[in-house]
Amino acid sequence: MAAPCRKMASRSFSRLLCYFSSTAVGSGACRRFSVTPIDRATPLGSTAADRATSPWSLMAAVCLQRLPVISADCSPIEQRFKQMLQQMELEKSLVSDHELRLLEDAEKMSRRQAADYDSDEEDRGDQEIMMTQDLEDTWEQRLKNFHPAPRVRGQWRRGLVKVRKSLGVKSTRTSPVSLPYSCLADVDEDLSSAQRCLADSLVLLAEQQVGAEKLWLLPQAAWQEGETLRQTAERALDSVTAAGVKATFLGNAPCGVYKYKLPKAARTEGSVGRKVFFFKAILADGAPGSAPTAPLLWVKKSELQEYLKPAYMTKVDRFILNL
Amino acid sequence: LQVTFPQQASILNLSLCRATPSIQHPMWSTASINERQYRDMPTHGIGRWRHLLPKQASKKKKVRNQVKDLVSATDTAYGTLNVKVSGYDMTVVEHYSQYIHNLCNRLNIKVAESYALPTKSTEVLLMQEQGNKTFVDAVLKTHQRVVQLSSLNASLCPVFMDVILKNQPEGVQLSVQEHTEADYLLRFKARPELDGLIAQIYQ
Numbered sequence: 001m002a003a004p005c006r007k008m009a010s011r012s013f014s015r016l017l018c019y020f021s022s023t024a025v026g027s028g029a030c031r032r033f034s035v036t037p038i039d040r041a042t043p044l045g046s047t048a049a050d051r052a053t054s055p056w057s058l059m060a061a062v063c064l065q066r067l068p069v070i071s072a073d074c075s076p077i078e079q080r081f082k083q084m085l086q087q088m089e090l091e092k093s094l095v096s097d098h099e100l101r102l103l104e105d106a107e108k109m110s111r112r113q114a115a116d117y118d119s120d121e122e123d124r125g126d127q128e129i130m131m132t133q134d135l136e137d138t139w140e141q142r143l144k145n146f147h148p149a150p151r152v153r154g155q156w157r158r159g160l161v162k163v164r165k166s167l168g169v170k171s172t173r174t175s176p177v178s179l180p181y182s183c184l185a186d187v188d189e190d191l192s193s194a195q196r197c198l199a200d201s202l203v204l205l206a207e208q209q210v211g212a213e214k215l216w217l218l219p220q221a222a223w224q225e226g227e228t229l230r231q232t233a234e235r236a237l238d239s240v241t242a243a244g245v246k247a248t249f250l251g252n253a254p255c256g257v258y259k260y261k262l263p264k265a266a267r268t269e270g271s272v273g274r275k276v277f278f279f280k281a282i283l284a285d286g287a288p289g290s291a292p293t294a295p296l297l298w299v300k301k302s303e304l305q306e307y308l309k310p311a312y313m314t315k316v317d318r319f320i321l322n323l
Numbered sequence: 324l325q326v327t328f329p330q331q332a333s334i335l336n337l338s339l340c341r342a343t344p345s346i347q348h349p350m351w352s353t354a355s356i357n358e359r360q361y362r363d364m365p366t367h368g369i370g371r372w373r374h375l376l377p378k379q380a381s382k383k384k385k386v387r388n389q390v391k392d393l394v395s396a397t398d399t400a401y402g403t404l405n406v407k408v409s410g411y412d413m414t415v416v417e418h419y420s421q422y423i424h425n426l427c428n429r430l431n432i433k434v435a436e437s438y439a440l441p442t443k444s445t446e447v448l449l450m451q452e453q454g455n456k457t458f459v460d461a462v463l464k465t466h467q468r469v470v471q472l473s474s475l476n477a478s479l480c481p482v483f484m485d486v487i488l489k490n491q492p493e494g495v496q497l498s499v500q501e502h503t504e505a506d507y508l509l510r511f512k513a514r515p516e517l518d519g520l521i522a523q524i525y526q
Binding site: 065067068070071201250251252253255279280282321323 | 477478480481482484485486488489490491493
């Protein structure tokens with residue numbers, strides 16, 4: 001398929017100023033992004049003469065990823081190794097200034113309490129108002145007052161809920177009890193929420209009409225005259241998701257391709273099949289304003305197999321990194 | 324007879340050699356290692372090997388901080404890019420920048436430079452609970468490391484960015500920008516005496 005590729009290569013580049021920050025979990029579930037495209041020159045038009053008509057029609061799809069928000073839990077081996085390393089560091093380390101002051105204060109106290117203490121002999125430097133131990137106590141107090149955000153984001157849902165043992169409440173009754181306030185819904189199970197599984201990276205899937213049937217696949221759209229494939233991918237994303245969703249595309253070059261032939265009944269002289277080019281994008285921080293137009297799913301790489309067709313899955317599998 | 328003749332000849336030769344240690348055969352004499360052989364000797368220069376090695380560039384002292392030219396962007400590659408990693412924890416920031424550098428080496432992306440920007444200290448002042456005065460609670464230091472890539476292929480860019488983002492540790496900010504003259508000048512320390520003198524001249 002020479003023509004569109006040539007077109008893509010001859011387009012001048014848009015250079016991006018990207019700023020990604022992985023700071024503490026704030027209000028949104030995603031990392032904060034800001035992108036400023038510096039140079040977007042007008043695309044050169046290609047003449048119709050140098051494009052041979054080809055039986056393959058083009059489509060562009062977007063692989064929108066939500067990066068992990070919190071660090072994943074360590075496996076048992078990792079935990080043991082971490083503990084061992086921490087112990088080694090502690091044993092090799094030297095005493096810090098604060099700890100030296102603690103020791104000095106402890107010595108002073110013991111000397112004062114001794115029977116033959118002569119306060120005039122003591123070298124009266126600047127007596128510190130705050131003893132080092134008091135400093136430590138105030139720090140500990142502040143640490144206790146600090147409550148980190150819960151690891152599993154959730155939405156409080158109302159309704160009839162069974163009193164579960166996991167909440168720490170023992171129930172004598174077996175029948176469901178309606179509580180005045182509700183329990184945390186299990187957000188990890190809710191596939192359509194972007195807040196699920198904060199420790200893994202998720203991919204967006206949309207249910208789209210392909211031919212005669214509805215399939216779950218990465219949001220795609222057909223390529224039209226006069227636009228780049230990346231613009232097609234952006235259009236595909238806009239059509240499927242809500243208006244407020246902001247995504248940063250990682251580059252003008254596609255990361256994967258999948259081609260399929262139409263079923264024999266639908267094949268004509270002009271169209272034999274379709275080629276789908278995939279573009280990677282990262283979900284930026286933004287609360288979706290309105291509801292999405294099509295049913296959406298946020299799935300992990302391990303769950304992709306249940307939703308995608310096998311041939312499609314092998315091609316998509318290659319560029320989705322499970323790091 | 325014929326057999327004995329060469330023996331006699333050889334004996335004669337040997338005796339000749341031993342009797343007259345001549346200049347023509349210095350190798351039989353007690354020649355030290357430092358004395359070179361005479362050029363008429365057929366074996367002159369028999370041990371020479373340095374002329375067989377490929378020519379090496381002259382060993383001049385390399386100027387350490389060379390000003391590298393800015394590579395401009397072409398249709399298929401980005402120009403000079405600065406990947407800036409910043410954060411409060413120095414070990415994490417340094418390890419992450421080292422990871423990026425190694426990743427570039429592995430992916431055959433040319434790394435022009437890899438340097439550190441000056442550390443910025445931020446003092447956190449808290450209000451005292453009793454009273455209106457603020458007191459110094461903590462000093463946070465922001466460390467910055469920059470990996471400068473000379474040219475990044477456009478087709479490699481999404482892959483590279485994806486891997487970097489997925490391996491970004493907690494508490495570390497990543498920023499990818501184009502390199503400008505202003506960025507280069509940020510690395511230099513301010514020279515207050517020079518600035519003062521210049522101001523005096525122009526006043």
